[in-house]
Amino acid sequence: MTTSPVEEAAALRAQLLGWAEAYFERDAPLVPDADYDQAMKRLEALEREFPDLATPDSPTQRVGSAPLSEFEAVEHRLPMLSLDNAFSAEDMDDFHRRVTERLGDGGAAYCCEPKLDGVAVSIVYEHGALVLAATRGDGTRGENITANVRTISNVPLTLSGEDVPPYLEVRGEVVIPREAFERMNAQARAADEKVFVNPRNAAAGSLRQLDSRITARRPLAFTAYSVGVVEGDLPGAHDAILQRLSEWGLPVSEHVQTVTGIAACDDYYEALARQRDTLPFDIDGIVFKVNGMAEQEKLGFVSRAPRWAIARKFPAQEVSTQLLGVDFQVGRTGAITPVARLQPVFVGGVTVSNATLHNADEIERLGVQVGDTVVVRRAGDVIPQIVSVVEGSTSDSSTERAKIAFPGQCPDCGSDVAREEGEAVIRCIGGMACGAQLKAVIRHFASRKAMDIEGLGDKLIDQLVDEGLVGSVADIFRLSQPQLATLERMGEKSSDNLLASIEQSRSTTLPKFIYALGIREVGEATARALATHFLELDALLAASTDVLEGVDDVGPIVAHHIRGFASDERNQRVISDLLALGVNWPTVTVASGEGPLAGTTWVVTGKLESMSRGDAEQRLRALGAKTASSVSAKTSTVLAGPGAGSKRKKAEELGISIVDETEWLAMLEEME
Numbered sequence: 175m176t177t178s179p180v181e182e183a184a185a186l187r188a189q190l191l192g193w194a195e196a197y198f199e200r201d202a203p204l205v206p207d208a209d210y211d212q213a214m215k216r217l218e219a220l221e222r223e224f225p226d227l228a229t230p231d232s233p234t235q236r237v238g239s240a241p242l243s244e245f246e247a248v249e250h251r252l253p254m255l256s257l258d259n260a261f262s263a264e265d266m267d268d269f270h271r272r273v274t275e276r277l278g279d280g281g282a283a284y285c286c287e288p289k290l291d292g293v294a295v296s297i298v299y300e301h302g303a304l305v306l307a308a309t310r311g312d313g314t315r316g317e318n319i320t321a322n323v324r325t326i327s328n329v330p331l332t333l334s335g336e337d338v339p340p341y342l343e344v345r346g347e348v349v350i351p352r353e354a355f356e357r358m359n360a361q362a363r364a365a366d367e368k369v370f371v372n373p374r375n376a377a378a379g380s381l382r383q384l385d386s387r388i389t390a391r392r393p394l395a396f397t398a399y400s401v402g403v404v405e406g407d408l409p410g411a412h413d414a415i416l417q418r419l420s421e422w423g424l425p426v427s428e429h430v431q432t433v434t435g436i437a438a439c440d441d442y443y444e445a446l447a448r449q450r451d452t453l454p455f456d457i458d459g460i461v462f463k464v465n466g467m468a469e470q471e472k473l474g475f476v477s478r479a480p481r482w483a484i485a486r487k488f489p490a491q492e493v494s495t496q497l498l499g500v501d502f503q504v505g506r507t508g509a510i511t512p513v514a515r516l517q518p519v520f521v522g523g524v525t526v527s528n529a530t531l532h533n534a535d536e537i538e539r540l541g542v543q544v545g546d547t548v549v550v551r552r553a554g555d556v557i558p559q560i561v562s563v564v565e566g567s568t569s570d571s572s573t574e575r576a577k578i579a580f581p582g583q584c585p586d587c588g589s590d591v592a593r594e595e596g597e598a599v600i601r602c603i604g605g606m607a608c609g610a611q612l613k614a615v616i617r618h619f620a621s622r623k624a625m626d627i628e629g630l631g632d633k634l635i636d637q638l639v640d641e642g643l644v645g646s647v648a649d650i651f652r653l654s655q656p657q658l659a660t661l662e663r664m665g666e667k668s669s670d671n672l673l674a675s676i677e678q679s680r681s682t683t684l685p686k687f688i689y690a691l692g693i694r695e696v697g698e699a700t701a702r703a704l705a706t707h708f709l710e711l712d713a714l715l716a717a718s719t720d721v722l723e724g725v726d727d728v729g730p731i732v733a734h735h736i737r738g739f740a741s742d743e744r745n746q747r748v749i750s751d752l753l754a755l756g757v758n759w760p761t762v763t764v765a766s767g768e769g770p771l772a773g774t775t776w777v778v779t780g781k782l783e784s785m786s787r788g789d790a791e792q793r794l795r796a797l798g799a800k801t802a803s804s805v806s807a808k809t810s811t812v813l814a815g816p817g818a819g820s821k822r823k824k825a826e827e828l829g830i831s832i833v834d835e836t837e838w839l840a841m842l843e844e845m846e
């Protein structure tokens with residue numbers, strides 16, 4: 175069935191209004207922003223193509239919706255507008271072309287700023303005193319939230335410094351930093367209160383509290399990004415205005431940078447996109463503004479957005495798609511993880527067709543069923559996950575909604591499954607008799623940060639286990655040319671290569687070996703701490719839980735898992751087999767506190783050429799240094815490779831010495 179443009183536009187309008195109402199009025203978004211943007215774009219395109227379709231009440235004509243009745247309404251003296259979006263470098267070129275055509279100037283200067291993902295507010299200062307704060311509302315009328323904004327700790331109640339204009343309207347974004355958000359949600363969870371979906375919703379909900387004492391307890395932070403009505407003099411460039419605001423005590427982003435030309439804008443975008451996941455707050459893109467105020471004035475506005483600015487959006491980190499089914503995967507420890515099979519979607523910059531559902535409790539919490547439309551989130555390198563079900567979205571008639579049933583038997587080996595007291599995870603009890611567990615154990619053992627056996631990939635591991643050639647990790651070191659020759663797609667050359675890399679992996683380090691054992695809860699960092707503490711494998715395996723708990727990072731649970739692992743006879747056998755088959759590592763002789771670098775603390779950042787950061791840290795520790803993950807006044811030296819960002823900057827600010835890889839290697843050579 176085809177729909178006419180009239181019907182499509184009407185449907186889009188109704189949908190957008192409903193979504194906007196839920197988003198703005200109830201702080202309860204129904205769909206991810208990307209879906210909203212996409213529907214808005216489609217409606218804008220339709221209205222452009224068929225101008226008769228545009229209605230005065232179309233959501234394309236509005237930025238949000240009318241304020242709630244409980245807050246007093248505030249009329250903005252200058253409307254609070256929105257920004258046009260760019261989604262690619264091509265869109266940026268178009269923007270630049272439009273700007274230069276109007277200005278007749280090829281080398282426009284742009285001020286680049288992060289697009290903070292929070293809530294827009296306007297704050298008015300009269301003779302330096304905060305007198306009014308308002309939300310954007312529908313752009314023309316917002317809500318008076320003065321009492322709430324006065325509670326935000328980094329919003330000055332009076333401005334300081336020289337030449338403060340008699341009337342100054344500052345505009346900016348209120349956000350909740352990510353860490354503070356996690357803490358706030360953890361507290362809410364502990365108190366059995368409502369948790370927020372993301373920092374932006376938490377910020378919006380906090381600002382719209384009628385009781386400002388509640389707002390005062392929320393970790394809100396303000397960043398100024400422009401001015402509205404100003405009576406008095408201001409500099410003639412946007413960046414200089416921000417500088418003045420900051421001199422008067424207003425918080426301004428530390429990432430603001432003015433560049434010339436569009437190529438430099440692209441570079442800025444790429445650089446910040448790389449830092450996105452490590453920034454203390456969520457950003458959803460970069461805003462580029464023509465820097466000269468005279469130029470801004472000349473360019474003016476179109477409908478709801480300025481011609482002198484554009485927001486280049488990052489790939490959405492949350493999008494909606496349909497849940498097609500659920501597979502159950504058995505991990506290294508027997509944990510059975512439900513994995514969602516999804517209608518493939520582009521999210522966080524890649525196409526995703528699977529996402530984790532964590533465990534049975536999570537399925538229940540989400541109330542998700544097969545056939546539902548779900549919101550998938552993929553941020554940075556974190557595995558994609560399902561964060562919510564889109565209400566009322568139950569799929570079209572072609573798919574039935576179906577409950578997700580957790581298997582009563584291991585889907586791989588058919589063994590029973592069990593759930594330990596107080597644990598969310600359901601496990602297969604088959605141990606190494608379960609092919610899926612054995613394969614996962616071997617994958618971990620061979621992985622780069624463990625024994626680093628190059629060429630021993632997933633497919634090959636599946637074959638080796640299925641053919642019965644490998645029944646424990648020790649069997650890897652018993653493999654021979656004739657055995658490998660029996661495998662599919664295994665030529666002489668590849669089997670030679672594999673045997674060579676197995677041979678090479680025999681020489682390892684103690685931390686890597688401990689990590690490779692795959693003891694529950696013992697990750698890379700804990701393995702390193704254990705190696706540094708015990709220096710010898712036997713000492714670790716013989717340690718009591720009390721002794722184990724004396725190691726940095728090791729609590730009762732980890733100690734219990736290590737003890738459990740060490741006292742299991744099958745594990746003892748595998749370890750002695752591995753040693754008998756020639757697996758070895760250099761004895762660690764220097765514990766932290768001795769050695770040429772004793773008493774120094776290092777931070778390794780950026781990408782190194784000759785080794786991984788982890789290996790570099792280990793070399794440093796072997797020389798007696800301490801290593802840390804963040805730069806502080808206690809840091810002695812930062813080893814910075816290419817791509818080092820905020821840590822390098824911080825070191826520069828603190829005047830801490832920075833060495834590059836070449837200098838560092840030369841230093842090591844002298845010391846080792």
Ligand code: IVH
Nearest residue numbers: 255256257287288289290294347399461480
């Ligand atoms: S300038 C007339 N700069 O993005 C242009 N906006 O759609 C006014 N935002 O709701 C906006 N960071 O609250 C500007 N550095 C920034 C921003 C920013 C976030 C928000 C703003 C507005 C939306 C624009």
